[in-house]
Amino acid sequence: MTHIMAPKKIMKSLILALFAIFLVHFANASSSAGQHEGKSEEKEFDVNGMIMHHIKDAHEWHLWGPEHGGTSIYLPIILIDGGLKTFSSSHFYHGSIVAVKDHKTGLDVEFIAGAGPAEGYGLFHEKIYKLNEGKLSIEDGHVHGNIKVLDFSITKNVLSLFFGAIFILIIMSSVARFYKKNGAVAPKGLAKFLEPLIVMVRDDVAKSNIGEHKYKKYVPYLLTIFFFIFFNNLLGLVPILPGGANLTGNISITLFLAICTLVVTLASSNKNYWKHIFATPGVPVALLPIMIPIELVGILTKPFALMIRLFANMTAGHIIVLALVSIIFINKNAAWGALSVPMALFISVLELLVAFLQAYLFAMLSALFIGGAVEESHH
Amino acid sequence: MDLILPEFGLLFWMALVFICLLFVLTKFIWKPILSSVNEREQKISESLELAVKTQAEMKAMQAANENLLKEAKAERDAIVKDAKETATKMIEDAKVVAKSEAEKVISAARQAIETEKGAAIAELKTQVAAFSIEIAEKIVRGELSSDDKQKALAEKLATDINLN
Amino acid sequence: MYGSIAAIGAGLAVLGAGLGIGRIGGSAMDAIARQPEASGKITTTMIIAAALIEGVALFGVVVGLLGGAK
Numbered sequence: 001m002t003h004i005m006a007p008k009k010i011m012k013s014l015i016l017a018l019f020a021i022f023l024v025h026f027a028n029a030s031s032s033a034g035q036h037e038g039k040s041e042e043k044e045f046d047v048n049g050m051i052m053h054h055i056k057d058a059h060e061w062h063l064w065g066p067e068h069g070g071t072s073i074y075l076p077i078i079l080i081d082g083g084l085k086t087f088s089s090s091h092f093y094h095g096s097i098v099a100v101k102d103h104k105t106g107l108d109v110e111f112i113a114g115a116g117p118a119e120g121y122g123l124f125h126e127k128i129y130k131l132n133e134g135k136l137s138i139e140d141g142h143v144h145g146n147i148k149v150l151d152f153s154i155t156k157n158v159l160s161l162f163f164g165a166i167f168i169l170i171i172m173s174s175v176a177r178f179y180k181k182n183g184a185v186a187p188k189g190l191a192k193f194l195e196p197l198i199v200m201v202r203d204d205v206a207k208s209n210i211g212e213h214k215y216k217k218y219v220p221y222l223l224t225i226f227f228f229i230f231f232n233n234l235l236g237l238v239p240i241l242p243g244g245a246n247l248t249g250n251i252s253i254t255l256f257l258a259i260c261t262l263v264v265t266l267a268s269s270n271k272n273y274w275k276h277i278f279a280t281p282g283v284p285v286a287l288l289p290i291m292i293p294i295e296l297v298g299i300l301t302k303p304f305a306l307m308i309r310l311f312a313n314m315t316a317g318h319i320i321v322l323a324l325v326s327i328i329f330i331n332k333n334a335a336w337g338a339l340s341v342p343m344a345l346f347i348s349v350l351e352l353l354v355a356f357l358q359a360y361l362f363a364m365l366s367a368l369f370i371g372g373a374v375e376e377s378h379h
Numbered sequence: 380m381d382l383i384l385p386e387f388g389l390l391f392w393m394a395l396v397f398i399c400l401l402f403v404l405t406k407f408i409w410k411p412i413l414s415s416v417n418e419r420e421q422k423i424s425e426s427l428e429l430a431v432k433t434q435a436e437m438k439a440m441q442a443a444n445e446n447l448l449k450e451a452k453a454e455r456d457a458i459v460k461d462a463k464e465t466a467t468k469m470i471e472d473a474k475v476v477a478k479s480e481a482e483k484v485i486s487a488a489r490q491a492i493e494t495e496k497g498a499a500i501a502e503l504k505t506q507v508a509a510f511s512i513e514i515a516e517k518i519v520r521g522e523l524s525s526d527d528k529q530k531a532l533a534e535k536l537a538t539d540i541n542l543n
Numbered sequence: 544m545y546g547s548i549a550a551i552g553a554g555l556a557v558l559g560a561g562l563g564i565g566r567i568g569g570s571a572m573d574a575i576a577r578q579p580e581a582s583g584k585i586t587t588t589m590i591i592a593a594a595l596i597e598g599v600a601l602f603g604v605v606v607g608l609l610g611g612a613k
Contacts, residue, residue: 312601
């Protein structure tokens with residue numbers, strides 16, 4: 001018994017130790033921020049800035065410590081600017097902070113000018129611009145006049161995307177291996193946990209929305225969409241390294257997923273679908289000039305709503321948790337943790353539900369749209 | 380604002396990763412999983428069907444058995460009834476035969492008794508006649524010993540004969 | 544200033560969505576109480592309808608974010 005328990009115990013203590021390190025550094029970061037506070041009195045804890053920093057993409061994976069000068073993993077930067085340029089993002093984060101005047105508001109705005117191989121590029125709000133004589137011209141908080149470089153960097157979200165894909169592949173291939181090895185038997189272990197989800201996507205999502213005869217072709221797509229969103233949502237809830245990026249709460253990701261559903265829908269649309277758009281049955285001809293544009297816009301609004309729903313749900317969840325944790329730092333008193341930690345915990349648990357629900361909804365609504373496109377007329 | 384503006388680089392990586400993932404998962408993972416799940420479901424439904432069929436067969440067999448039993452019972456009952464009937468008939472017949480036989484015997488006996496009785500009575504009559512003649516002889520001897528007595532007797536006999 | 548107006552807008556959006564989702568949940572409960580055997584189908588439909596309303600509310604949240612984050 002003991003030799004079985006031992007690895008478990010080690011894992012447990014490892015996780016505890018990691019958690020402790022995380023907490024201690026978090027506390028250090030806040031205390032150092034507090035010391036900083038003492039030196040320059042007017043510098044308040046910037047909740048908005050902190051939250052936005054966490055939910056946006058970055059070129060580093062910030063682990064702990066203050067925002068600049070803390071411990072982070074510097075991710076590779078890949079630029080296409082008259083040829084391929086690759087260097088570490090540490091050349092930005094260890095570069096110099098330059099302040100320029102906003103042309104419109106007249107306030108000082110800070111950006112990071114790159115050093116070494118990053119010379120000539122500036123990092124402003126995690127976006128890379130080409131500098132004009134070492135300067136960015138900023139108007140009303142936005143960059144004007146500087147060229148935004150084509151940025152194919154492995155950012156935090158891209159790395160998280162890789163992690164998510166690898167997780168899905170590892171877990172799902174172990175499930176597939178189980179079935180390959182054992183054939184059609186009752187599932188065990190991981191397969192036992194994942195099979196109900198797979199069967200749910202197949203039966204409740206695909207079969208009931210697309211129809212008995214045509215659903216088979218779309219099951220792999222719906223399964224991929226479901227598990228991609230589900231796993232990445234869960235990964236986003238993990239606060240330490242493999243997780244923590246707000247991947248499914250990033251508009252680029254949800255945009256791509258929505259485009260996929262749009263493409264699948266349009267590719268599988270039949271005559272009946274287009275007939276419903278250009279000559280909706282039961283609508284008088286006089287109304288068609290109004291109906292056709294509405295229906296055409298409707299083709300796009302459906303995936304658009306999918307995109308916004310997933311993005312806003314996940315981002316809102318991250319914002320709420322971060323805002324609740326921020327209560328402690330706004331009040332500069334650890335005792336507020338008694339209020340904010342249970343609330344953040346509650347929201348985190350709720351987010352577990354949301355993580356599943358959003359994946360389910362995305363797959364469900366995709367199936368619904370595909371079902372509408374392949375439906376045969378039955379008038 | 381840049382929160383809701385898609386980033387080209389991320390979009391590129393997402394497209395690359397997602398399409399690869401879709402391809403690999405579809406080809407190497409969803410296919411075996413779905414096929415074995417389907418296979419198992421088919422197996423289960425087939426087994427269920429078989430179970431229902433077997434049950435129906437069992438029921439049919441049971442019904443047949445019961446019928447057979449019922450028939451056998453009916454046959455047995457019929458046989459027993461037949462046997463009983465035959466037995467009673469035989470008894471009845473025997474009774475009738477015995478009765479007639481007995482009656483015959485009785486009537487024969489009666490006849491014999493009658494004849495015997497007749498014979499006895501006849502014997503008795505002859506005996507009695509012999510006795511009475513003897514007695515009458517004796518009496519007559521006594522009576523006819525004197526004239527007077529002969530005369531009186533003759534008279535009396537004469538009257539008796541007249542009376543007769 | 545933008546932030547506070549955006550917050551009011553987000554609050555209004557949440558109000559509407561709350562009313563809508565509340566009505567859906569209530570009606571779904573009614574329906575399930577009447578026909579407990581159809582609870583699975585009702586729940587699925589309820590979740591879809593709630594998600595559609597939530598989507599509208601989240602448009603409000605996004606606009607709020609835009610205002611807040613500038």
